[in-house]
Amino acid sequence: MKKQSFMIPIYAELxxxxxxxxxxxxxxxxxxxxxxxxxxxxxxHLAERAEG
Incomplete structure (x- = not known):
C-alpha cells in the first residue's frame, strides 16, 4: 500500500x-x-496535537 500524506490527519480524526x-x-x-x-x-500526529 502506498502511503498518502493527506490520510494521516484523516486516520487521526477517525x-x-x-x-x-x-x-x-x-x-x-x-x-x-x-x-x-x-x-x-x-x-x-496524535502526539503532536496532544502537546500543542
Missing part, C-alpha cells in the same frame, strides 16, 4: 472519533485498524 484504533491492542468492538504503513505517522 481514531479521535472512536471509529478506528491505532493497533489491535487498542481495538474495541466494531473498530477498524489503521493500516500498518500509517501507524507510526498517525501516532506522531
Amino acid at each position: 481514531i479521535r472519533l472512536g471509529r478506528y484504533a491505532i493497533n489491535e491492542a487498542e481495538q474495541k468492538d466494531g473498530q477498524k485498524i489503521v493500516p500498518a504503513v500509517y501507524r507510526e505517522d498517525v501516532a506522531m
